[in-house]
Amino acid sequence: MNWKKLHYTFFTIFRYFLATMILSYAFAKILGTQFTSQPSTYDQPIGSLSGFNLTWYYYGYSFWYGVVIATSQIASSLLLFFRKTTRIGIILFLSFMVNILLVDYAYDINGAKGMATIMTLMAFFIFFSEYPLFIKYFFTEPSFGQDAEKPLWVSKFRKVKWVYIPLAFIVIFFGILALKSKYMEKSQFYGTWQNVDKAGKLKNFNFEIFNTFQVKGANNIDKITDGTYSFKNDTIILKTFSKEYKQVLENDKTGAIANPDSTKTITFLKGRFQLTDKQLIIKNDTIKIVLKRIR
Numbered sequence: 001m002n003w004k005k006l007h008y009t010f011f012t013i014f015r016y017f018l019a020t021m022i023l024s025y026a027f028a029k030i031l032g033t034q035f036t037s038q039p040s041t042y043d044q045p046i047g048s049l050s051g052f053n054l055t056w057y058y059y060g061y062s063f064w065y066g067v068v069i070a071t072s073q074i075a076s077s078l079l080l081f082f083r084k085t086t087r088i089g090i091i092l093f094l095s096f097m098v099n100i101l102l103v104d105y106a107y108d109i110n111g112a113k114g115m116a117t118i119m120t121l122m123a124f125f126i127f128f129s130e131y132p133l134f135i136k137y138f139f140t141e142p143s144f145g146q147d148a149e150k151p152l153w154v155s156k157f158r159k160v161k162w163v164y165i166p167l168a169f170i171v172i173f174f175g176i177l178a179l180k181s182k183y184m185e186k187s188q189f190y191g192t193w194q195n196v197d198k199a200g201k202l203k204n205f206n207f208e209i210f211n212t213f214q215v216k217g218a219n220n221i222d223k224i225t226d227g228t229y230s231f232k233n234d235t236i237i238l239k240t241f242s243k244e245y246k247q248v249l250e251n252d253k254t255g256a257i258a259n260p261d262s263t264k265t266i267t268f269l270k271g272r273f274q275l276t277d278k279q280l281i282i283k284n285d286t287i288k289i290v291l292k293r294i295r
Contacts, residue, residue, distance in 0.1 A: 011129050014122040018093060019080035021119060026073035035060035047295070051107030072096060087133070090126045097123055184209045189229070189236075193280050193291035205280075205291055213238055215268075225268055236273045236282060239265035 028034035037057045041049070049057070059066060072092060079089025101116045103109070127134070189207040202224065206214040214226040215238075227240035242265075271284035280291040 014126055015080050018119060018122055019077040022073045023077045026070040029066040029070040035066050052109050055107045090123060094123050191293055192295045194294045196290045196292055234272050238269040240268040241265055
């Protein structure tokens with residue numbers, strides 16, 4: 001058996017198969033048969049959506065983004081159809097195919113996992129068929145700019161980079177960690193709490209980051225009010241914003257929600273609280289609200 005001829009046969013079959021299949025996915029995006037959500041999806045709480053529905057709704061939100069993906073898929077298809085452009089075609093193909101495979105498994109899209117796995121394995125077969133060329137291009141060939149062509153400061157930077165690179169990792173990591181601790185720390189109230197009084201108007205309390213809250217009505221959809229909360233010892237205070245200031249925050253692009261103007265608030269609820277992992281009780285002289293944690 002001539003293994004080289006067999007290898008070339010599979011190389012050609014896989015190339016045409018991938019080019020043909022990816023065309024079907026590309027045209028499905030353009031013609032609207034992929035990334036299309038059913039009308040009932042729009043009425044479901046986001047927490048109840050399956051991985052498939054969530055993914056389809058997310059990618060289908062922007063039609064032009066789907067067209068961009070489809071365009072790259074069509075380009076890879078055309079490149080794979082011709083032997084001389086296969087190398088660049090397979091790199092382009094893998095750039096989105098690996099991501100598709102990860103999404104299918106991460107979001108548990110059962111109907112697509114099998115084909116995505118097969119297509120990715122075929123693509124790697126084509127890629128590794130000429131791996132010496134890729135190794136030569138990406139690793140062994142001299143990179144852009146020979147020593148004689150480099151400015152003097154670049155040659156000096158070669159030594160500095162061994163300090164700069166670890167420093168960049170450390171500073172960025174701990175910098176973001178500090179920002180998270182300051183602005184996104186989750187208090188013991190964080191989560192969604194449901195009012196056990198079914199007849200009450202206040203159905204759900206959502207305590208969120210930035211010490212903000214939302215109170216919602218039926219089905220945790222109808223928003224009653226929102227604002228910020230603070231707590232000290234056994235007392236909690238929920239403050240909401242004036243109607244005019246809410247509009248300012250909704251339209252603000254500078255991040256004022258992380259540091260709102262406290263002079264624009266009025267007290268929505270104030271009382272003593274009792275908190276356990278599953279239950280939160282807030283009471284004062286006039287009301288008593290018993291909440292159970294649902295997430």
